Amino acid sequence: MVRKSGSTKLKRQKAPRFWDVRRKDSQFILGPRPGPYSKSKCYPLGVILRDVLHLSSNSNESKKILNSGLIKIDGIIRRDPRFGVGIMDLIEITPNNEAYRMIPKGSKLLVPVKTRENKKKLLKITSKTSTKGGKIQYGFHDGKSLLQDSKEMKVGDVCLVSVPEMQIESHIKFENGCNVLVVQGENAGKIGRVEEIKEGLFALPKRVILTFEEKTVELPVELIMPVGLDKPVLEVLVNE
Structure with missing residues (x-):
């Protein structure tokens, strides 16, 4: 049998520069699984728990935390340590009632979120397609999609939505002055x-x-x- 794809291993030295990890530890590090984000634009959930939030000291402890269903991404329980977490994603730690949003702010990448904002997320529209029945399917930067009757929104605009229900609360136009x-x-x-x-x-x-x-x-x-x-x-x- 021949190999059908390249190696899935990721060397620490080749990890994206925004990852807050020690570059001179072990040779390899957990890589993100293919999903809504490219490898250069997301963090594996297991690495976030161990190296960023310091909730675990090794990969096995991270897996135990995830298998216990204690971590939610955008309101949905995630158990895969290689699940990619990208810009604007919400990370909830249910036992501590803490939440973090992934945004670059100063030297930080994960910023604590206040309780009234831990169910809201900004989604950038990356695609717009007409469907049967006259509805419009909008695709967002995190891989999610939504069917809407409204045709006012355009690619490049942003929606403020509630998660995990995916209800649009407001619409931000990409225009001069914004x-x-x-x-x-x-x-x-x-x-x-x-x-x-x-x-x-x-x-x-x-x-x-x-x-x-x-x-x-x-x-x-x-x-x-x-x-x-x-x-x-x-x-x-x-x-x-």
């Missing part, structure tokens, strides 16, 4: 104001001109997420 969060790159974690949206060209992707307090930058739209019009709709995103 506030956006930079989710990747040198400016990750910063919130800026959209000054101009530039349409893509043959050799250039669609991009946006952002203004921060100290500078103006031009970024591809894939690196940003609208978070509010006059101010971010989530308190955890408000600049300190």
Whole structure:
């Protein structure tokens, strides 16, 4: 029998740079399972429990915690230590009644969430498809999808939803003047104001001109997420 795919092992030195792990420990580290996020944009749940939240000291302890059903992602119990956790995902630790949201903020990637916000999530629309019956299927950045009658929302807009019910509470348009969060790159974690949206060209992707307090930058739209019009709709995103 021949091997049908490459090795699934991940070396620590090759792990994404945003992972908060010790690079000179054992040679290999747990890698994320294929899912809604690419390998370079998510954290394996087992690594979060051990290396970020320090709820366990080794992989076996992480597996025991997960098998006990004590950890929820977006309100759903997850037991796979290789389950990928990405931007805006909510991690709930049920025994401690604690919740964290994955967003870049300063040197942190997991930020504590207040009780009134631990059931809300921002989802960026990445696809829009017409279906039979006249409804529209919206696809979001975390792999979820939703059927809606409304045709007003566009790719690039963001929905504030309640999880795990996936009920849309509000809609944030991607337009000039809105506030956006930079989710990747040198400016990750910063919130800026959209000054101009530039349409893509043959050799250039669609991009946006952002203004921060100290500078103006031009970024591809894939690196940003609208978070509010006059101010971010989530308190955890408000600049300190």
